[in-house]
Amino acid sequence: MQRFILFLDLKDDPELIREYEKYHESIPTEIEDSILSSGIESMQIFRFENRLCMEIISNDEFSFAKKGEMDSLNPAVQAWETLMSNYQKTIPGTPAGAKWVLANTIFSLTK
Template sequence: MQRHYYALDLRDDAEAIAEYERWHQPGQVWPEIIASIRASGVQEMEIFRTGNRLVMVVQMAAGQGISREAAEPDAKTLAWEALMDRYQQRLPWAQAGQKWVPMQRIFSLADA
């Protein structure tokens, strides 16, 4: 298994953060979005929050890259992304058009 880690910020607004979290509760993410994520080869995905910073952990089969970004998004995915965009803000170092920024591992106890 391969894990990929990404970071993104939410607008620093308690009400917006609470609403974003409600959208991510079980049964709230649109089924088409869940199907799209799974179809892209993602085996597991988790999002963690501290303050307004999000970290997303994506687990893929060994040797498999994330293909979701390369695929042309459908109308439902575009609608979901527009909805989530109301709550999100880009990291200052994100590339143009980039939402979730890949994180680089800098330490592993297994390698120490």
């Protein structure tokens, strides 16, 4: 099992934020299938104001490179990403061409 935490901002507009959340109430089947077929077992997105935090739990074979390659060949994912871009803005320091930025673990406590 792998766990990843990523961040992204939404455009700071209450109406756009409402629309974005509405789209995520029921994502298209093709998008759900693409997420699950990549090795992601669980995905959650949390919001505070216009900041999003996504948690991904995946199997050990998952990689962002493989997911990116799969997404680039999937017209439904490309259309979804284009639509979502109307609502999203990157956080300063995000690498060119990326949207979500991966967080570094700085503390972990387990029993």
